[in-house]
Amino acid sequence: MRLDVVSIFPAYLAPLDLSLIGKARRDGLLDVRVHDLRDFTHDRHRTVDDTPYGGGAGMVMKPEPWAAALDSIAGQADSRPTLIIPGPGGQRFDQQMARELAGRSHLVFACGRYEGIDERVYQRAARDFDVRIVSLGDYVLNGGEVAALAIIEAVARLLPGVIGNAASLVEESHEDGLLEYPVYTKPDHWQGHSVPEVLLSGDHGRIAAWRHEQRLQRTAARRPDLLPRPAAASAGELNIVV
Numbered sequence: 534m535r536l537d538v539v540s541i542f543p544a545y546l547a548p549l550d551l552s553l554i555g556k557a558r559r560d561g562l563l564d565v566r567v568h569d570l571r572d573f574t575h576d577r578h579r580t581v582d583d584t585p586y587g588g589g590a591g592m593v594m595k596p597e598p599w600a601a602a603l604d605s606i607a608g609q610a611d612s613r614p615t616l617i618i619p620g621p622g623g624q625r626f627d628q629q630m631a632r633e634l635a636g637r638s639h640l641v642f643a644c645g646r647y648e649g650i651d652e653r654v655y656q657r658a659a660r661d662f663d664v665r666i667v668s669l670g671d672y673v674l675n676g677g678e679v680a681a682l683a684i685i686e687a688v689a690r691l692l693p694g695v696i697g698n699a700a701s702l703v704e705e706s707h708e709d710g711l712l713e714y715p716v717y718t719k720p721d722h723w724q725g726h727s728v729p730e731v732l733l734s735g736d737h738g739r740i741a742a743w744r745h746e747q748r749l750q751r752t753a754a755r756r757p758d759l760l761p762r763p764a765a766a767s768a769g770e771l772n773i774v775v
C-alpha cells in the first residue's frame with residue numbers, strides 16, 4: 534500500500550517512522566510519503582492561507598497549493614487513489630471503514646488547518662481521486678494530522694504482515710461488534726488481586742466461554758449500542774457487574 538500525507542506540519546507525521554508502521558515501511562509493506570504543502574507554493578513567503586470570502590474568523594487554506602500537491606501525487610499514481618480529507622463534518626471513522634480502506638492500494642491524506650480548505654479543492658479533487666471526508670468523532674481538532682495518524686494506524690495494522698501475530702486481530706474490540714475481554718499476566722496474585730481461576734485451569738473450552746461472556750458483559754455495560762437489537766438491553770436487565 535502506498536500512503537501519501539500532505540500537511541503544513543510534516544513533522545507531525547514523524548510517528549509513522551516508529552514501531553510497527555515504521556517496521557512495515559522498512560520491510561517494504563508500506564510506501565509512506567509525507568509532503569510539505571508549502572513546497573507547492575511559489576511566493577517568497579510560501580503562503581498557504583488567506584482571509585475567508587464572506588468574512589468570519591480565521592483563515593482558509595488557498596486552493597492553488599492543494600491543487601499543485603494533489604496533481605503531483607495523482608500524476609505518480611498507478612491507479613485512482615482514495616483521498617481522505619479529515620474534517621469535523623466528515624463521515625465517522627470506524628473499524629468497518631478501516632477494513633474497507635485496507636483493501637485500497639493507494640491512500641492520500643490531505644491534512645487541513647486553520648478554518649479548513651477552500652471548498653473548490655474538494656470538487657476538483659473528485660476528478661482524480663475517490664474523495665472521502667472523515668472524522669474521528671464528534672469533537673474538533675486543530676487540524677487533520679492527528680486524525681490521519683489514527684486512520685493510518687487503524688488501516689495499516691490490518692494489512693498482511695504488519696502485525697506479527699495476525700491472530701491478535703481476531704478478538705479485538707469492534708472487530709466482530711464486541712469489546713475485547715480482560716487480559717492478565719504474571720504474577721497470579723498482586724496487591725490482593727488474583728487472576729480469575731478459569732484462566733489458570735488450562736481448560737481451553739472453559740476459558741473461551743468465559744472470555745466470550747466477558748466480552749458480552751463489557752459491551753452491554755460500556756457500549757450497549759454495539760449489541761444487536763433487541764439484545765441491547767440495559768446493563769441492569771442483564772445483571773451486569775462492571
Ligand SMILES: COc1ccc2nc(C(=O)O)sc2c1
Binds near residue numbers: 621647672
Ligand atoms: C482544519 O482541519 C481540521 C480541523 C478539525 C478537525 N477535526 C477532526 C476530527 O476528526 O475530529 S479532523 C479536523 C481537521
